[in-house]
Amino acid sequence: MKMRKMLQYRLADLDSMLVLLFAFLQPISAQKADDNVHILQCNDRYVFKTDDAGKTIVVNTTDYEYGVTQYSALVQPCAYYGEFIRLDKAQCKGYAQYKSAIPRNVFYDDTKICYFSYQIPKVGKTLKASFTRTYLNPIYFTTIPLCEANYVEHKKIEVIKPKAFQQFRIKEYNLPAGIEKSTTCNAEGDSVFTYVIHSLPAQQIEPNSPSWGYSAPHLLVLGAFQSLQDMFVWSHQLANVDCSIPNQEEILREIQKGAKNDYDKIANTYAWVQQNIRYLAFEAGISAHQPATPAETIRKRYGDCKAMALLLKTLLKAQGFDARQTDIGTWDVPYSLQENPSIASIDHAICTVFYQGKPYYLDATNPYVPLGYVPDNIQGRMALVEDADSFRMNKLPELAADSCFSSITYQATLESGDDGNYDIKGKLYSKWKGDMKSWILVGNDATAQDEKEKALVAAMGGDERLDKIGDIVMTGNRPRDESLNITAFL
Structure with missing residues (x-):
């Protein structure tokens, strides 16, 4: 949500x-x-x-x-x-x-x-x-x-x-x-x-x-609320739900498969929630602020931002990591969180995990971004990070411009056809990172199977003049992958 x-x-x-x-x-x-x-x-x-x-x-x-x-x-x-x-x-x-x-x-x-x-x-x-x-x-x-x-x-x-x-x-x-x-x-x-x-x-x-x-x-x-502490206590109490997961050990074995170190375990946990839980917004009364239990989220295979954040926290803590529930206002919120203790100042929930002294901000509602990337709608925003019975105020990092981009490169020649006209022949290379990677993959997921190739061609700048783009190959489309790479022949 x-x-x-x-x-x-x-x-x-x-x-x-x-x-x-x-x-x-x-x-x-x-x-x-x-x-x-x-x-x-x-x-x-x-x-x-x-x-x-x-x-x-x-x-x-x-x-x-x-x-x-x-x-x-x-x-x-x-x-x-x-x-x-x-x-x-x-x-x-x-x-x-x-x-x-x-x-x-x-x-x-x-x-x-x-x-x-x-x-x-x-x-x-x-x-x-x-x-x-x-x-x-x-x-x-x-x-x-x-x-x-x-x-x-x-x-x-x-x-x-x-x-x-x-x-x-x-x-x-x-x-x-x-x-x-x-x-x-x-x-x-x-x-x-x-x-x-x-x-x-x-x-x-x-x-x-x-x-x-x-x-x-x-x-x-x-x-x-008289203070941010009051608001945190209210939110913290709502999140105090049953966090037991009946098949937790089985899920953790699946998550840890192939992990070589703790960083891999965190990244795998993040990717597991991204791939297995569908984000659906709930804005129904108290459900708009109280997360579903992790067991219910896993059973239904969908949840809002609070439910996904709590599931991440639960799975990470079960592996011994310092994971915490975090409330934040996205770029849609015009108010300063420090100056305005109000639910109008927050509209999102994520999970923060501290690893080797560094906070990592995990937003599983964004299904294709890797560990370490902060979605652009929360970059630079202030967040209430759970800290025992209180909170710490963290400012999320603002990433460099090259962390989120798309590029398209053509390597092509003009070849004369039998009819005297010229055709463009060659190869197209397209690279997508950060929110741009997520944008194109989410769009691809929502596109009908028989329309996917046409939609990808359009996303890569193809039009009626380049209607012969084919043999499209896509790599790097897992959540953990830093960039999505698409190649095609002209």
């Missing part, structure tokens, strides 16, 4: 929601002032409270008023909820409908969506909708978005924090110019943080663009 917490930000993954609606939400990248559907007014309120059991909760009430500027249109107000966000009320014209909302590349997610469908008949008519939700645990109340799925003419966000909740604080990110901010106290002595914004475009989400957090205006809510 890459722990992309959809519950944190309800717009972050709208581009990838597999909701079974042909017209669910108008395309986000198209929502501008001259578009037809507008949110005329949005009031978004968050109140910190204590429930009957004495636990901290956050009650969120969002009121919308929709309108059209040109012609009749279907409008679909919606709200997300799940295990840690309870939907208390959904009110609008029409009938409430409920569906699962699973992001692309996520195997299972417990996030659900409640939505209404209503046709605003003409300009001047409006539609009102209201949703009330309760965050049942403040750990999962991490971000407040400013943008909505439609262009917003006026929006007000209020965060009400009674004196008993002063440990919670707000950090602002990417706020637009012209936003009106104020901090006041109400009659009860509660702190009230207010943000008012006008003419707010919908968040633009483009394919292959940087993570939304780098550009989208939002508020980061801190205070559920």
Whole structure:
């Protein structure tokens, strides 16, 4: 799992929601002032409270008023909820409908969506909708978005924090110019943080663009953890599961076969998990943060990042190695882990093994990289590395540019054919390292058997002018291999 917490930000993954609606939400990248559907007014309120059991909760009430500027249109107000966000009320014209909302590349997610469908008949008519939700645990109340799925003419966000909740604080990110901010106290002595914004475009989400957090205006809510130590203890306790593996000795014999030294044993263990466990992301409630047991991961032959990291740790420790669970934020996370003790600051888990005084960072979700290589999405990132009942903060290395590259070399001549035309004859050499090696091999695995050669030719720069590439030979396609080498004849 890459722990992309959809519950944190309800717009972050709208581009990838597999909701079974042909017209669910108008395309986000198209929502501008001259578009037809507008949110005329949005009031978004968050109140910190204590429930009957004495636990901290956050009650969120969002009121919308929709309108059209040109012609009749279907409008679909919606709200997300799940295990840690309870939907208390959904009110609008029409009938409430409920569906699962699973992001692309996520195997299972417990996030659900409640939505209404209503046709605003003409300009001047409006539609009102209201949703009330309760965050049942403040750990999962991490971000407040400013943008909505439609262009917003006026929006007000209020965060009400009674004196008993002063440990919670707000950090602002990417706020637009012209936003009106104020901090006041109400009659009860509660702190009230207010943000008012006008003419707010919908968040633009483009394919292959940087993570939304780098550009989208939002508020980061801190205070559920008082320190990184608190967050580590919480994560460490969740990872305290049964690590016994019934057939462990048999697996270790398979892993150690052919190993000449301890380094080989570590590399073989890494490769065994990469080759035998398929990475599938889980974002379902507590499963988004608690790893499956190693025995269950082996039985199912798949797991998320936490499960794969814990399996690696378990197998390495069984061989006497110093292996540790590690939480990290990938390059998709815009926040500093040191300054922001929040689950919003971490979205990934790996295993760190210390060998001869050197840390090796093992990310088995990347199936084709060798021991010693650090995937580019975690290079230079800070990580919480398990250290008994505490942690150490490690910065992962940034590797040299030549650790990740692809190259293609042609050795060819022009030969005259019987028809008077010239043909290119020769040999093609292609080399792939690091993430580039993993990229082409993962793509090859996902390609239908009868399309593999065509896909490889395209990856190596072949086109209609080089359609006679053949006799493709691939070597170095094991996880332990430093580079993938492909040769072909022209």
